[in-house]
Amino acid sequence: MEKNIIKEHIYDVIIVGGGPAGYTAALYAVRAGLDTVVLEKLSAGGQMAMTTQIDNYPGFENGVDGFDLGEKMQLGAERFGAKTELVEVNSYGLSGEIKKVSTSEGEFLGKTVIIATGAKPRELEVHKEKELVGRGVNYCAACDGMAYKGKTVAVIGGGNSAVGDALILSRIAKKVIIVHRRDSLRATKVYNDILNNTSNIEFMWNSQVSELIAEDKLKAIKLKDTHTGEEVLLEVDGIFVSVGRKPETENLDSIVNLDKAGYIVAGEDTKTNVKGVFAAGDVRTKALRQIITAAADGAIAAHYAEEYLVEGK
Amino acid sequence: MEMLNMNKELFDKSVKESEVPVLVEFWAPWCTYCRRIAPAMTKVISENQGNILIGQVNIDDEEELAELEKIEIIPTFVMYKNGKAIASIVAPESKAKIDEFITESLAK
Numbered sequence: 139m140e141k142n143i144i145k146e147h148i149y150d151v152i153i154v155g156g157g158p159a160g161y162t163a164a165l166y167a168v169r170a171g172l173d174t175v176v177l178e179k180l181s182a183g184g185q186m187a188m189t190t191q192i193d194n195y196p197g198f199e200n201g202v203d204g205f206d207l208g209e210k211m212q213l214g215a216e217r218f219g220a221k222t223e224l225v226e227v228n229s230y231g232l233s234g235e236i237k238k239v240s241t242s243e244g245e246f247l248g249k250t251v252i253i254a255t256g257a258k259p260r261e262l263e264v265h266k267e268k269e270l271v272g273r274g275v276n277y278c279a280a281c282d283g284m285a286y287k288g289k290t291v292a293v294i295g296g297g298n299s300a301v302g303d304a305l306i307l308s309r310i311a312k313k314v315i316i317v318h319r320r321d322s323l324r325a326t327k328v329y330n331d332i333l334n335n336t337s338n339i340e341f342m343w344n345s346q347v348s349e350l351i352a353e354d355k356l357k358a359i360k361l362k363d364t365h366t367g368e369e370v371l372l373e374v375d376g377i378f379v380s381v382g383r384k385p386e387t388e389n390l391d392s393i394v395n396l397d398k399a400g401y402i403v404a405g406e407d408t409k410t411n412v413k414g415v416f417a418a419g420d421v422r423t424k425a426l427r428q429i430i431t432a433a434a435d436g437a438i439a440a441h442y443a444e445e446y447l448v449e450g451k
Numbered sequence: 452m453e454m455l456n457m458n459k460e461l462f463d464k465s466v467k468e469s470e471v472p473v474l475v476e477f478w479a480p481w482c483t484y485c486r487r488i489a490p491a492m493t494k495v496i497s498e499n500q501g502n503i504l505i506g507q508v509n510i511d512d513e514e515e516l517a518e519l520e521k522i523e524i525i526p527t528f529v530m531y532k533n534g535k536a537i538a539s540i541v542a543p544e545s546k547a548k549i550d551e552f553i554t555e556s557l558a559k
Contacts, residue, residue: 179545181490188483205486224491226547242547268542269524272483 149175151443152239152248154227155386156212157184158429159419160254162436163443164215167252170444175248176215177241179226183208184256185420186429188271189282195429207429227255230393232415250414250443253394253402254436255386257420257427262294262379266350274356274376279303286311286376292359293317294347295380301325301333303380308336315372317342319364342372350377385421397423408439414446454492455506459516462508466531469504472557473531476507477522484542485526491546499553503530530556 151167153160156178167174186192186204193201212222223243231238232251239246259277261267267275276282279293283306291311293304296318307314316323321343323329333339342361348369349360358373385400395403395411402417404410406424410417416439419432457465457475465473476492478485496505510517510525520529520536528549529539538556543549 179547181487183487187487190483205483224494224546226545242545242550266524268484269482273481 147247148236149173149246149248150447151175151250151252151440152177152237152246153252153254154239155184155254155256155419155421156182156222157208157254157256157419157432158186158211159256159421159432159436159439160184160252161208161211161215161220162433163252163254163418163440164220164436165211165218166437166440167443168215168218168220170440172440172444172447174215174219175221175223175246176212177223177225177227177239177246179224181205181208181224182212182222185258189278190272191282191284192429193284194280211433227389229389232393232412235414237414250416250446252408252416252418252436252439252443253390253410253421254418254432254439255421256432257383257385257401259379260382260384262347262381264347264350266352267379270350270352270356273354274352274374275350276376276378277380279306279378279380282376283307283310283378288312289375290315290373292342292372292374292377293380294377295382296320296323296325297380297382298325298329299382300380301329303378304339305329305332305336307378308339311338313338313340315340315342315374317345317347317359317361317372317377319344319346345370347377383420383427387421406438407442408435409442414443416443454489454496455504457506457508457513459513462506462513462516465504465506467534469531471501471503472537473504473506474499474553475529475531476505477510477517477520477527477529478507478525479509479511481511482525488526488543488549491549494546495549495553498550503553503557528552532556532559 150172151174153176187208189204191201225241225243229240237251290313292315294317344364345361348362351358401423404417404422408416418435418439420427540552
């Protein structure tokens with residue numbers, strides 16, 4: 139296997155990440171005549187590839203499978219000549235005119251770089267969690283909530299997104315139990331009244347998930363009291379983990395400006411503080427992180443990459 | 452390239468008789484993460500032709516085998532050498548991690 143070889147080829151655009159932002163950027167870049175490569179560590183789609191039913195991406199009257207949508211976006215970009223390399227990025231050198239991206243299979247050189255590495259939900263880090271994804275363990279109420287119509291679910295977390303998820307689920311599920319490791323919510327006060335007026339939401343305070351109990355799918359969770367250590371069993375049909383999200387920017391610290399939470403600081407024009415470097419999709423500071431806003435970012439990033447290549451600004 | 456689908460018989464025969472190490476992915480059709488790994492595996496197979504034999508076991512069809520091999524979480528990749536399991540990895544997060552696992556386990 140060829141490894142650690144410097145690739146002499148200089149791409150017009152290197153796109154890091156093969157989710158909806160990355161492959162939309164690739165589609166627009168390659169259709170603008172730019173020599174484009176997408177560096178993806180596993181397979182197309184990113185976060186959406188873990189969701190089997192997406193109902194909030196327009197154009198699919200019966201919804202669409204996230205993995206399939208990812209592959210279609212990849213094929214759509216490759217149809218016009220975009221390349222994909224299955225490599226993991228180790229480090230970046232972005233300050234010069236020719237940007238360097240160091241990967242598990244050598245160095246890639248490009249005139250512009252679009253970072254579309256996305257974000258991932260923080261996990262509970264409980265045994266069997268990964269295996270039960272899609273079988274009772276969920277990370278997105280808006281995506282996967284409908285599967286729990288009339289059922290009992292637990293939301294793990296106490297921040298704004300956890301409360302938001304609980305409210306979405308309260309309109310679908312029979313009962314929603316918010317499991318939080320503290321004795322009060324971190325969520326903004328405006329939520330308090332709404333929560334108190336929602337009859338099917340209950341709370342389990344000072345509780346941490348210690349075990350997932352499953353046969354073919356999740357049946358119950360074991361909760362450990364954070365003060366007494368006492369464990370109780372809670373029967374649920376599903377859980378929604380909402381303990382935050384983290385951007386995939388571990389190796390970008392001091393390379394581009396990041397905000398406190400680690401997201402790349404860039405406006406709606408996707409321009410970062412480094413010339414010729416753009417941030418698209420969930421990895422960027424933005425209000426709404428959805429497939430469609432990621433795709434939109436990809437198109438915008440490709441546009442400004444093209445402008446930079448033509449005008450050098 | 453498609454992964455070689457192994458039932459218990461083929462698994463036993465491959466692990467016992469193969470002249471090269473055998474890499475087996477234990478998976479199931481409902482496992483969303485297993486699906487994400489498939490495109491990377493296609494590349495891994497073509498890059499390791501002749502070097503290792505790569506196959507997969509559907510744990511829904513081969514419950515007894517999965518139990519014998521003590522597979523609790525999927526996807527689990529196990530490397531067998533001279534008929535014995537010598538290393539395993541659960542849910543690798545990138546193709547690079549799979550490559551690394553192969554290199555490290557073959558060096559054992």
